[in-house]
Amino acid sequence: xxxxxxEHGPVxxxxxxxxxxxxxxxxxxxxxxxxxxxxxxxxxxxxxxxxQVARAAGLSRGDAxxxxxxxxxxxxxxxxxxxxxxxxxGWLVVTTRREAWRVxxxxxxxxxxxxxxxxALPAAEPGSEEQVIMxxxxxxxxxxxxxxxxxCQELLRIVAFVPRPDxxxxxxxxxxxxxxxxxxRGRCLAKLRALLAGDQGENPR
Amino acid sequence: MTHPDxxxxxxxxxALDDIDLQTLDxxxxxxxxxxxxxxxLPERIRFSLALRDLEIEVAHLADEEDQAAVPxxxxxxxxxxxxxxxxxxxxxxxxxxxxxxxxxxxxxAPPQRREIEMKTVADPLSVTSDEQxxxxxxxxxxxTAQLIVRPAGERQGEAGRSVVTPALIL
Numbered sequence: 001x002x003x004x005x006x007e008h009g010p011v012x013x014x015x016x017x018x019x020x021x022x023x024x025x026x027x028x029x030x031x032x033x034x035x036x037x038x039x040x041x042x043x044x045x046x047x048x049x050x051x052q053v054a055r056a057a058g059l060s061r062g063d064a065x066x067x068x069x070x071x072x073x074x075x076x077x078x079x080x081x082x083x084x085x086x087x088x089x090g091w092l093v094v095t096t097r098r099e100a101w102r103v104x105x106x107x108x109x110x111x112x113x114x115x116x117x118x119x120a121l122p123a124a125e126p127g128s129e130e131q132v133i134m135x136x137x138x139x140x141x142x143x144x145x146x147x148x149x150x151x152c153q154e155l156l157r158i159v160a161f162v163p164r165p166d167x168x169x170x171x172x173x174x175x176x177x178x179x180x181x182x183x184x185r186g187r188c189l190a191k192l193r194a195l196l197a198g199d200q201g202e203n204p205r
Numbered sequence: 206m207t208h209p210d211x212x213x214x215x216x217x218x219x220a221l222d223d224i225d226l227q228t229l230d231x232x233x234x235x236x237x238x239x240x241x242x243x244x245x246l247p248e249r250i251r252f253s254l255a256l257r258d259l260e261i262e263v264a265h266l267a268d269e270e271d272q273a274a275v276p277x278x279x280x281x282x283x284x285x286x287x288x289x290x291x292x293x294x295x296x297x298x299x300x301x302x303x304x305x306x307x308x309x310x311x312x313x314a315p316p317q318r319r320e321i322e323m324k325t326v327a328d329p330l331s332v333t334s335d336e337q338x339x340x341x342x343x344x345x346x347x348x349t350a351q352l353i354v355r356p357a358g359e360r361q362g363e364a365g366r367s368v369v370t371p372a373l374i375l
Binding site: 062066138156161 | 215216217218219220221224225226228229230231232233234235236237240242243246247249250251253254255263265266371372
């Protein structure tokens, strides 16, 4: 990939991705052979994604923790069928989502008090000038996200945490239409971009 | 709020470009700040996975109100936590000992005699509950811990699985 751009954040991340897939694949095969440390590294790497999957499904923080523990334990008996980073990420995301629905279906209220991220509008009184710009960007994103259908909010929240080489696998598992060559923007991201573009210059705040 | 003309929307079928990736980065940063995973969660999960025992029943925290309190480090006061699994309810009370360790008193419901193991940051500890389901660990090192209620003796055929709690911080 673009090695010239290594100084710039997002490009660097993408440049490292093929290595990452190979590394995860070898961690999976080590874990299958009983290497607890390899398994632990996978847990550390992918738990932040699964946390967002569980929370985006509407679980309280406590329930989300339980669900993650359950999903990782269940992975132990499924390791034999998983060979690639894509397969691993896809399996984990889908299993977490299903388990989250199961737990939520067990009579819990739809939106726990600690789930209301929509009320987390960035603070209005900023300090430095950089802070002002940061807050403006976050507020614009927050405002745009809030206007999306809840299904889009959930999908984008999940996909944003998926390692990039695994986008296609996760998108397929979640039922997001993708083209034959790789992940496409999809309706949710296209809508969000349109909203962000429409917001520019006309935000009264 | 005016809605942009649908004709101006970026095509949903186009491949992801740099702006998409930056937007996704922005969403990730937003949720990392607005709703971060508890920093010690991966460590507690790693701890649980070390069991690698497939014949287990996982107990869940029973009381939602208590959940936020469980992972808190260094809480010095006594607290009570209840775990539920399909076959068993496990209640524990955690008290601070003067020497910095923790005392854990527990009850099993329905009451029964079981072997109970406490995985700790040091060596695992082992006790047996009495006929009333009561058990106690007098001195447990502070840090990550996890209870494993072992299967009962063969005469109680159906209780054949271990019940484990999520890892918690003492």
